[in-house]
Amino acid sequence: MKKQLVIDSEQHKKNGKRMKLKNLLPNQRREKILELLREDGSAKVASLSALFKVTEVTIRQDLEKLEKDGFVEREHGGAFLKNVEDQVRNFSLVHQENMDKKALIAEKCLEFIESGDTIILDCGSTTTEIAKRLKGLKNITVITNALNIALILGTEPGIDTILTGGEFKAPTLSLTGQKAADSFNGLNVHKLFLATAGISLKAGLTYPSISDIVVKKAMIEAADTTYLVADSTKIGKKALASLGALTIVDYIITDESIKNKHRQVFEEHEIELIIAQKDKTTKEFIKAKTDTSNVL
DSSP: OOOOOOOOSGGGOSTTOBOOOTTOOHHHHHHHHHHHHHHHSEEEHHHHHHHHTSOHHHHHHHHHHHHHTTSEEEETTEEEETTHHHHHHTTOOSOOTTHHHHHHHHHHHGGGOOTTOEEEEOSSHHHHHHHHHTTTOOSEEEEESBHHHHHHHTTOTTEEEEEOOOEEETTTTEEESHHHHHTTTTOOEEEEEEOOSEEETTTEEEESOGGGHHHHHHHHHHEEEEEEEOOGGGBTOOOSEEEEOGGGSSEEEEETTOOHHHHHHHHHTTOOEEEEOSSOEEEEOOOOOOOOOSOO
16 A cells, blocks of 8 residues: 655654754764765765764864774765775675574565566665575566665566666665656556664654665655565664654564564554564554654
8 A cells, every 4th residue: 555755743844854963972973974974985074064063173083083993084075984995896785784684584575575576675785685585586577776686686587677877875885866766756666675774753764874865765656565674673773864754664574573662662553563583474463543652
């Protein structure tokens, strides 16, 4: 069922509204800067200064500390993620945490993919695991903004693979921005498997990169059904930019390590949850009231 894009609070009335970044403690600000670099690969001092509402001197000090800690390399006017060139050369993703959970989620996703389907695979490590498991399937069309996914599936005889345009982001091996979003204009797709960096009841679905928001929205608009694929460690977390309320997706597929308090919040807000387990999968269709909660 197609769902309308809904923003769940005053803070998120505008598309892709960024999180409140003023008055962060230095460690919090550096953590957000590193999240952004791990998503975009590089950033300019002037842009970071405007984003975090601090002086360029403060940003340079932040980047100096991140360089000293071995995370980034500074250059004139900005910084870039350390070892990003090697990562791209090896065609590997930066985010490789919790791969056991992501593999379980990917296995579960196969139950929702049928012959004749046209699907969108968002960029990300979990969606990459889905792509690996599509090998051998027949009569499937896959649209993706991920270069690595296109290479995984591009030679499969039973799968038609379509790669979007857009600006290249090295850490995620993906294409982003308005050109990537425009690739979905006029498309009618059966299913979308959407990634996220954080799931919060108040902030909704969040991402480290603002440029990705327009792409995610275009994907959701093009799809009849949206499956959010996210391991349980992302629940209760917030990243830089908000896409919208949790109600913009039809299902959330996660792993069995989800905390009971988070299950309860999903239950109270009619969010349809699918749990991937090692030996079996449990699908929980949840109904309930719509009162707010501070758990997420």
